[in-house]
Amino acid sequence: xxxxxxxxxxxxxxxxxxxxxxxxxxxxxxxxxxxxxxxxxxxxxxxxxxxxxxxxxxxxxxxxxxx
Amino acid sequence: xxxxxxxxxxxxxxxxxxxxxxxxxxxxxxxxxxxxxxxxxxxxxxxxxxxxxxxxxxxxxxxxxxxxxxxxxxxxxxxxxxxxxxxxxxxxxxxxxxxxxxxxxxxxxxxxxxxxxxxxxxxxxxxxxxxxxxxxxxxxxxxxxxxxxxxxxxxxxxxxxxxxxxxxxxxxxxxxxxxxxxxxxxxxxxxxxxxxxxxxxxxxxxxxxxxxxxxxxxxxxxxxxxxxxxxxxxxxxxxxxxxxxxxxxxxxxxxxxxxxxxxxxxxxxxxxxxxxxxxxxxxxxxxxxxxxxxxxxxxxxxxxxxxxx
Numbered sequence: 030x031x032x033x034x035x036x037x038x039x040x041x042x043x044x045x046x047x048x049x050x051x052x053x054x055x056x057x058x059x060x061x062x063x064x065x066x067x068x069x070x071x072x073x074x075x076x077x078x079x080x081x082x083x084x085x086x087x088x089x090x091x092x093x094x095x096x
Numbered sequence: 097x098x099x100x101x102x103x104x105x106x107x108x109x110x111x112x113x114x115x116x117x118x119x120x121x122x123x124x125x126x127x128x129x130x131x132x133x134x135x136x137x138x139x140x141x142x143x144x145x146x147x148x149x150x151x152x153x154x155x156x157x158x159x160x161x162x163x164x165x166x167x168x169x170x171x172x173x174x175x176x177x178x179x180x181x182x183x184x185x186x187x188x189x190x191x192x193x194x195x196x197x198x199x200x201x202x203x204x205x206x207x208x209x210x211x212x213x214x215x216x217x218x219x220x221x222x223x224x225x226x227x228x229x230x231x232x233x234x235x236x237x238x239x240x241x242x243x244x245x246x247x248x249x250x251x252x253x254x255x256x257x258x259x260x261x262x263x264x265x266x267x268x269x270x271x272x273x274x275x276x277x278x279x280x281x282x283x284x285x286x287x288x289x290x291x292x293x294x295x296x297x298x299x300x301x302x303x304x305x306x307x308x309x310x311x312x313x314x315x316x317x318x319x320x321x322x323x324x325x326x327x328x329x330x331x332x333x334x335x336x337x338x339x340x341x342x343x344x345x346x347x348x349x350x351x352x353x354x355x356x357x358x359x360x361x362x363x364x365x366x367x368x369x370x371x372x373x374x375x376x377x378x379x380x381x382x383x384x385x386x387x388x389x390x391x392x393x394x395x396x397x398x399x400x401x402x403x404x405x
Contacts, residue, residue, distance in 0.1 A: 054179040054180070054181070055177035057260060061181055061257070061260075061262055066262055067181050067262075069180065070180055070335070073180065
């Protein structure tokens with residue numbers, strides 16, 4: 030699964046720490062999600078979408094082999 | 097995945113202190129034959145009688161209680177920022193802990209069997225041989241090793257996580273096929289033998305139907321089967337089942353160590369050692385019971401909601 034969190038953060042001008050605070054996880058968790066090392070729950074995905082004011086699909090997309 | 101059933105964060109330093117005191121006391125009890133005089137009572141005995149009815153002194157019990165309570169507090173207190181990723185790390189560490197414990201048990205058996213073979217003991221339940229060897233210290237290590245390994249693995253991973261160096265890890269699990277089926281079939285075949293064992297003590301004539309070789313085979317094969325069963329994926333393993341696994345393993349640890357603590361305070365001598373052997377040996381059995389109970393109740397709930405819809 031790929032994600033666009035880094036880009037969305039840049040658009041919203043948020044640091045990892047600020048984003049982490051907004052969705053109530055630690056900064057390290059944001060980092061692990063950004064690097065694709067951890068797949069977040071739906072709850073976190075929805076919270077991320079809310080913060081970025083976009084759809085979840087705009088943040089997370091399946092890769093070719095995962096369809 | 098969410099972490100549940102955790103102690104508050106300030107239990108950690110308390111736990112570390114308790115465990116350290118326990119370890120120091122335990123070292124003196126095991127290797128320096130030290131005992132706190134105030135905690136002793138009863139007449140000292142010698143020979144076989146000393147093994148079955150040792151002179152009562154509660155120093156070793158105190159050490160075990162301190163260590164287990166201390167390690168439990170250290171292992172299961174809330175992190176400052178507990179989130180779903182740390183819950184994932186917990187499951188991973190719980191798996192590691194049980195895995196390592198099995199390696200330890202098997203190593204102990206290989207070594208013990210060689211010792212027993214040297215003494216020409218008949219079989220593993222030969223207490224006379226054990227009292228000669230009087231080398232059952234390893235069982236105490238087997239009791240606390242799951243907690244210790246959990247703590248080491250979990251806090252190492254948390255350390256890596258804090259440095260953003262976490263590797264892309266999946267909690268260790270075997271494939272559903274063929275491991276799960278092998279584990280289930282082996283368990284169904286050999287578990288009755290182990291149940292028959294205490295009954296045989298009451299009705300010795302049952303012994304005719306239970307050759308020692310069969311008992312011993314069951315004793316070795318069962319933990320392996322339980323391990324395969326508990327550690328293999330379901331045919332449709334998903335995030336929800338992972339969550340159930342985490343909760344079940346955690347509950348297993350709590351219940352297991354509560355039982356060990358109760359046994360430490362109420363049962364003495366050979367019976368205590370035998371009980372520890374059983375609980376350590378069949379650790380994943382408790383997990384499987386809890387896991388399937390949870391699954392079953394979830395299924396019942398989902399049926400109810402289907403009817404309502």
